[in-house]
Amino acid sequence: MKESTAQTQSNWIACEDCHGRGKKRRKLAKKTRLHYQRQLELFEKSGGQVPLPIRPRGHLYTCPSCEGTGIVSTDNPPTADSSTYPHVAIIGGGIGGAALAVACLHRKIPFTLYERDLNFDARSQGYGLTLQQASKAIRGLGVILDDQGVISIRHLVHTTSGRVVGQWGGGIPVLRPEGSSIKRSNIHIARQSLRLSILAQLEQNDSLQWGHQLLDFKQNDTSGIEMSFLVNGEIKRAHADLVVGADGIRSTVRKQVISEDSSPLRYLDCMVILGICPLAGLNHTDSDLLDSATVFQTANGNDRLYVMPYTVDSIMWQLSFPISEADALDLSAKGRKALKEEACLRTPWHAPIPQLMAATPEDKISGYPVYDRELLHTEQFDHIGDVTLLGDAAHPMSPFKGQGANQAILDALSLAQIIAKECPFSPWKTLGLRKTILKEFEKEMLSRSASKVKGSADAAQFLHSDIVLQEGNEPRGRCRTKF
Incomplete structure (x- = not known):
């Protein structure tokens, strides 16, 4: 594995004060405790005629020992505790x-991470991603992105002529109500860089x-779950107490435990073409949109281009447009040259877009149809035993809300914390792991991610309509609800 360029502490372990949760619960006030006791006594004396009182719980607060991360540094690497915890087989190394894997490592939960690729660089693992809710969770994985992520401070929306119809962010000089604060900026990072920074702890x-x-x-x-793998052309068997499918939208684990007919792939009527352009290729292009601190999008009510910082010396663009599934599959199969030609043909727009398209190397371009699936329900997991799913294997979504990786990271931390x-x-x-941990985990995961899946599917529609061009200084999803 390559050397990670992100800053990581060599060894981390779950914080003992908060048991790795990052939060602690305050003690109940005496008045609250006594009130509950009186209500409980009334219930018992009434023979059930009055409602059973709900046991009060103290408010949560950030653990001061770990500053909310759930982990603290340690001199020695944690040793797996096989007598206390189940052995977790993680399928998929995205x-x-x-x-x-890293969240289990910190909590002494024994695990094995199985990846079908022969090595880290065997195939592309996507382009850039934006850390939103998961930016804090990344610290809970022992990864510090001080010099790794690129922070955007403003976001602009243009018509194809370059007229600004929306702008927001800390870098936008607009009046704010007295006392209001600037919202936290998003962190943009190459997917492979983040993945490498996480995996570095497993070296x-x-x-x-x-x-x-x-x-x-x-x-x-009697012996848990027996798995069969193809390794160097031979069958290899392994055992685990718990199998977690983290193997993407076409998950092998999911196909075995949940009927494909009950939740098939759903085409979202559009495709994306992605590219990464080195800023050095744009040396003669003068535009403040290429300052590595700006995210901008340009649209015409059908086609939509989204551009964001990728690294300090490159930017990523995503062109999306409605197209039939058959045509999308045909175009993506034609290869990088055809994808670049299509992107250039569709974007004769304001500067620096034509220059950006022309300067993007063909080997940094890819394209694919966009799919998701119908939401799963907790009942669909009830019969599958000590097996569960997370990330795209559980709740795939379109890329238009930037939530896929964020939700996968939150899923991972949630499962490790519940274990x-x-x-x-x-x-x-x-008792079985389904009753002990999986029902709680799946309920939390599906509840949290449901709005993200729906919002991402909705965005696949309204971002390719005139709605995206409505004037308003806020993200298009919020702007849309006002019309």
Whole structure:
């Protein structure tokens, strides 16, 4: 594996004060405690005629010991505790799978991370991503992005002539109500850079298995789950107590436990063409939109171009447009040259867009149809035993709200935290992991991600309509609700 350029602490371990949760709960005030006791006594005396009072809980606050990250530095790497925790088999070494592996590592949860690729660079793992809700969670994985991510401070929306119809962000000189604060900026980072920064913590750990393609698995009442992998042309078997599918929108794990007919891929009537352009290729292009601090989008009511910082010396663009599924598949199959020609043909717009398209190397361009799936419900997990899903395997979504990686990271931390919270105090070996941890995890995950899936699907429609051109100094999703 390459050397990570992000700053990482060599060893981290779950904070003992908050048990790795990042938050602690305040003690109940005496008045609240006594009131609950009186209500409970009334319930018992009434023989159930009055409602059972709800047990009050103290308010949560940020743990001062770990500053809300859930982890603290340690001199020695944590050692897996196999007697207390289940062994977790993580299928898929993308952002979500890597995040779960590291979150388990910090909490002494034994795990093995299986990735079908032969090595880190075997294939492209996507382009750039924007850390929103997950920017704080990244610190909870022991990754510090001080010199890695690029922070945007303003966002502009243009017509194809270059007229600004929307602008927001800390870098926009607009009047704000007295006492109001500037919202936190988003962090833009190359997906592979973030993935490498997370996986770097596993370099001294033998739990990362490259070149393992999952074939199938089955649960055994006495020996947990038996998995079969294709490794160097041979079948290899392994066991685990819990299998987690973090293997993407076409998840092998999902196909085995949830019927494809119940939640098939859903085409969102558009495709994207992606490109990465080095700023050096734009040396003779004078535009303040290329200052590595600006995100801008330009649209005509059908086609939409989104441009964001990628690294300090390059930018990423995403062109999206409605197209039939058959035509989208045909165009993406024609290769990079055809994709670049299509992008240039569709964007004879304001500067620096034509220059940006022309300067983007063909080997930095890709394109694909956009899919998601119908939302899963907790009942669909009830029969699948000690198996679960996270990230795109559980709730794939379009790229238009920038939530895929964010939600996968939050899924990973949530699952690790629930395992660490419940397993030391529950007879999980007899109760089963579904009852002990998985029902709670899946309920939280599906509830949290549902609005993101729906919002991303809605964005695939309204971002390619005249709605995106309505004037308003706020993100297009919020602007849309006012019309």
